[in-house]
Amino acid sequence: MQPPFADVREENTLPSNQDVEQLSEEEATELASELKAQLLAGRIAEADSELIQRMVAGLGDQRGALRLTFAKSLGAVGQAAIPTLCKAMKSHKSVTVRRAAAKTLNLIGDPKALPDLLEAFLNDSDPVVQGSSAGAMATIGPEAVDALLNILVNPNCTPFQVGLVNLGLAFIGAKAPEALREAARSEHAEIRVAAISALGDQIQSLGDEEAKTLVVEALDDPCSEVRAEASTLLGKLHDPDGAMPLLTPKLRDEVAQVRKNAALSLMKLQATDAIEAIKEAATSEEDSSVKGVFTLSINQLSKSN
Secondary structure (H helix, E strand, O other): OOOHHHHOOOOOOOOOOOOOOOHHHHHHHHHHHHHHHHHHOOOOHHHHOHHHHHHHOOOOOOOHEEEEEEEEHHHHHHHHHOOOOOHHHOOOOOHHHHHHHHHHHHOOOOOOHHHHOOOOHHHOOOOOHHHHHHHHHHHHHHHHHHHHHHHHOOOOOOOHHHHHHHHHHHHHHOOOOOOHHHHHHOOOHHHHHHHHHOOOHHHHOOOOOOHHHHHHHHOOOOOOOHHHHHHHHHOOOHHHHHHHHHHHHHHHHOOOOOOOOOOHHHHHHHHHHHHHHHHHHOOOOOOOHHHHHHHHHHHHHHHHH
């Protein structure tokens, strides 16, 4: 039987130390056709470094279908493709290649790429590269939790990056229960916020009582953002009887966002017994935006009553 990629490798005459920056349209078409045939035949195996370089160069093609073929082929190659993909993700002059390399590393999901994914996430100004590298770190799973959490205390981290990290941690969720519980006790408020947000999955899927206790404790956190996040999470746990006595005191929290989140969670839980508590809080509420949320919650809960 002919070995996978044999016909492609025979045409490759590049020196082993030379990177391929781009392929011509004809070269990309021909190589993609060969690779697609290999994929359909299920005959993908480890490719040599020269072929990997050519496939990575193909990630810069303007035709999306061809880029997908190259990405799938590199994903099937797996670990052998990681060094070349990481180099392209961090330093290729084409943003299309950098984006596609990060997305391909997501397909592979190997912890060996973690340091390079972190570097690309922090240093590349392109939001798609940032998003794809964050997604790849999330795909790696529990081994990426510390790296993701540490991003949150980086002084140069942008709000957009914080959002991506939170999404990544939520994706990992119950796969890393111990790490997230530890993070919920962090001295850094930014980390506590992210950890509390991500604890919902393990509370629901694992019945993690320790995690639930951490959320309850977070309602009295000195940081208002942590209190607000905990108030929101309680609204997602489908336990109105348990959540109502915890949330109603938050209707009078000193910070408006916490008060809003508490009312919205009571509404989401259809905690009709909380109507009177919300009405009472509304009588002394001075913030018009909070009053609006209180009114909405009262109206919606009254319909459910």
